Structures are given as C-alpha cells and as structure tokens.
Amino acid sequence: AQRVTQPEKLLSVFKGAPVELKCNYSYSGSPELFWYVQYSRQRLQLLLRHISRESIKGFTADLNKGETSFHLKKPFAQEEDSAMYYCAAGGTSYGKLTFGQGTILTVHP
Amino acid sequence: DTGVSQNPRHKITKRGQNVTFRCDPISEHNRLYWYRQTLGQGPEFLTYFQNEAQLEKSRLLSDRFSAERPKGSFSTLEIQRTEQGDSAMYLCASSLHGTGGSYGYTFGSGTRLTVV
Numbered sequence: 169a170q171r172v173t174q175p176e177k178l179l180s181v182f183k184g185a186p187v188e189l190k191c192n193y194s195y196s197g198s199p200e201l202f203w204y205v206q207y208s209r210q211r212l213q214l215l216l217r218h219i220s221r222e223s224i225k226g227f228t229a230d231l232n233k234g235e236t237s238f239h240l241k242k243p244f245a246q247e248e249d250s251a252m253y254y255c256a257a258g259g260t261s262y263g264k265l266t267f268g269q270g271t272i273l274t275v276h277p
Numbered sequence: 278d279t280g281v282s283q284n285p286r287h288k289i290t291k292r293g294q295n296v297t298f299r300c301d302p303i304s305e306h307n308r309l310y311w312y313r314q315t316l317g318q319g320p321e322f323l324t325y326f327q328n329e330a331q332l333e334k335s336r337l338l339s340d341r342f343s344a345e346r347p348k349g350s351f352s353t354l355e356i357q358r359t360e361q362g363d364s365a366m367y368l369c370a371s372s373l374h375g376t377g378g379s380y381g382y383t384f385g386s387g388t389r390l391t392v393v
Contacts, residue, residue: 254319266322
C-alpha cells in the first residue's frame with residue numbers, strides 16, 4: 169500500500185537554527201515527491217517538487233531512494249517558516265497524491 | 278484567474294440531509310481532485326477527474342458520495358444522507374498533468390462541513 173510517514177507531529181526550533189522535517193514513503197515504482205505548506209489561515213500550497221531540484225524560501229529536499237526518504241531541510245530557520253508541512257507522494261502516471269499526516273513547525277524568536 | 282475557488286466556505290447541515298459543494302479549478306488545468314481532511318490528519322484522496330472523465334474513486338468513498346465534472350470545467354461533490362462522520366474539510370485541487378508527470382496541485386480554500 170502507498171504510504172507517507174511524517175514521524176514528527178510537532179517540531180520546535182529557534183530562529184537561525186537548522187531544521188529538518190522528516191518524510192519516509194512506501195510506494196511502488198518511482199514516485200514523484202512533493203512538500204506542501206500551509207501557513208496560518210491560508211490554503212495548502214506547493215513548496216517544492218523533487219523532480220525540479222529547486223530551493224524555495226531556503227528549503228531543499230533530497231530524495232534518497234535507498235532509504236525511501238524525502239526530508240525537508242533549511243539551514244537557518246526564520247519565524248515566518250512556522251507552518252504545517254505535508255509530504256506527499258504520487259505515481260508518475262497518476263495525479264493522485266498520498267499525503268503524510270503533517271508536521272507543525274514552530275520557529276521561536 | 279484567481280486560483281481554485283470553492284463554495285460554500287462553510288456548511289452546517291442536519292444529519293440525513295443532502296449537501297453539494299462546488300469547485301472551480303484553474304481554467305488551464307486538466308485535472309481536478311477532491312480530498313477530505315479531518316483534524317490532525319493529512320488530506321485523504323476521494324476522487325479525481327481528467328477533463329470530464331472521473332478516473333479514480335477511493336474505496337473509502339461510500340455510495341452516498343458522488344462527484345461530477347460536466348464539460349470538464351467546474352466540479353460538484355454531493356453527499357447524500359449525511360452522517361456525523363462526514364464532518365470534515367473538503368478540499369478541491371487542480372493540476373496540469375502532462376507527459377512530464379504532475380506539476381503539483383493548486384488547492385482551494387476548502388469547504389468545512391459540520392453535520393449536527
């Protein structure tokens with residue numbers, strides 16, 4: 169079965185500290201991996217896709233096929249990064265995504 | 278185009294009543310998805326369309342749920358004989374899907390359903 173696991177429901181760091189949000193997936197084939205973010209009182213929005221290998225708002229995510237992980241990292245967290253983060257996986261032939269349960273990131277001043 | 282629009286934003290209904298939600302996707306997007314989200318959980322897939330064709334429906338979806346996308350534009354999600362367990366946020370998303378795979382979803386703000 170397709171599954172995305174985010175082991176931490178809550179993650180707290182201080183401003184300027186590095187942050188890593190963990191994501192592990194169980195998926196047949198070679199899935200597409202995404203990170204979505206939801207800021208307070210805003211809609212879910214795409215943060216980044218593994219296929220584009222981009223850095224958005226200082227965040228990067230590396231796909232590790234051996235460990236089936238797609239952890240999200242930022243070297244220096246900012247207060248405005250406080251939000252709910254969801255990892256998601258989908259097959260390349262299908263648009264359906266399977267989401268993790270989400271991690272609430274709080275960045276303290 | 279102001280993104281994905283969902284109406285209504287909130288719906289309170291009595292158990293046993295029928296409800297219908299509407300989603301207007303981004304016009305260039307060929308795929309439209311419905312998800313359900315309950316407190317503390319990630320979005321859970323319900324169904325999706327490519328243009329007007331409904332390509333997949335979750336096994337978790339009972340026969341009380343039906344979705345349509347006439348003419349491949351807006352979509353409606355209807356829940357018949359609502360139950361308290363149907364209370365959730367119903368999310369709509371659209372995407373452009375091509376030979377390169379999915380380009381990621383654009384979500385609407387959701388419709389929060391409360392069944393009393």
